[in-house]
Amino acid sequence: MYNAKILAAIPRRKDISEQQFHDHWRHPHGTLSKKIACLRGYIQSHRIDSPLLPDKQRVYDGITELWFDSLDDALALGKDPAHAKYNIPDEPLFVDMDGLTFTFFEEEVLRSRPSVDDPDDAAVHWSPTDWSVSAKIIQLVESDGNVDWAADDDGALGDRLGAYRHVRSRPVAKVHGDSPPFIGARELWWPTLSALERGVTADPQAFATLMGRAGVHHTLIANAERII
Numbered sequence: 001m002y003n004a005k006i007l008a009a010i011p012r013r014k015d016i017s018e019q020q021f022h023d024h025w026r027h028p029h030g031t032l033s034k035k036i037a038c039l040r041g042y043i044q045s046h047r048i049d050s051p052l053l054p055d056k057q058r059v060y061d062g063i064t065e066l067w068f069d070s071l072d073d074a075l076a077l078g079k080d081p082a083h084a085k086y087n088i089p090d091e092p093l094f095v096d097m098d099g100l101t102f103t104f105f106e107e108e109v110l111r112s113r114p115s116v117d118d119p120d121d122a123a124v125h126w127s128p129t130d131w132s133v134s135a136k137i138i139q140l141v142e143s144d145g146n147v148d149w150a151a152d153d154d155g156a157l158g159d160r161l162g163a164y165r166h167v168r169s170r171p172v173a174k175v176h177g178d179s180p181p182f183i184g185a186r187e188l189w190w191p192t193l194s195a196l197e198r199g200v201t202a203d204p205q206a207f208a209t210l211m212g213r214a215g216v217h218h219t220l221i222a223n224a225e226r227i228i
Contacts, residue, residue: 004074005107005169007185008064009140009218011099013092021061022046024094030227032090035082038074041067041129045136045222048193052200052207057219059099063138065224071172074104101181103140105169110155114164126191128165132226134189135196139211139219141184146215149184154213158188160206162199165189184214189224196221 012021025044033042043065049058068074077083091097114123128134141149150168158166167187171180190196200207211219 004068004071004172005105006064006066006068006074006077007103007105007138007140007169007182008066009060009099009101009103009182010062010064011059011096012061013094013096016094018061021094025062026225029087029090029094030225032082032086033227035086036077036080037082038068038077038080039066039228040069041065042226042228044225044227045138045220046225047220047222048135050197050221052197053219053221059218060220062222063140063220071104071174075175103181103185104172104175105185106172107167107169109165109167110158111163111166122191123164126164128189129226131191134191134224134226135193136190136222136224137186137188137196137211137219138222139186139214139217140182141186141214142216142218143180143183144216145183146213147183149186149214149217151213154186154210157206157210160203161188161210162190162195162202163188164191164195186210186214193221193223 012018030044033039045063045065047061066074113127114120116124118124154168155166165188169185171183190199
């Protein structure tokens, strides 16, 4: 991956359907985003409604993950000519702009990918950068959430769930100071939604413990679609 990351939590405009939101986000918005010169990675995580999460987790319809070579590049996103010409005017067509939230994060990788010793040959060959679609759990810890949301055994709990990749992120103080929109983020990846569901239902205690540590949070189960 790269050195600087933005997570943007996106609520849809209430006068359009969920399908219209997701389709517009993919195209034309996602297609036009390919023209942004400073972007090194771009993933759209489209929310999947799931009985594994309560209805109150429907605040956001998706989360954008943007990667840059440096924090300076990330901070200069708004000045990129293609972003200014195409993306900024397009966002109000499908996004509830009052609820759109950007957070600059520094990432800590607990598990980068399955072990090379994994007996599952397909797992060994999986990489989050090689596949256009994966399944994710993304948790954003609210500003009034638990400041101790990250614990020493987080990695072990993610492994119990069979997560192929597990990262946690903290806001960049240089950008947000002492008042970030979210005080933390956790992302767990699987190759498919079925694999995610098998992992969570096989060890509900690990899932409840890991998710519950955040206190006040927004959590999505999502299809993660790589644009860049």
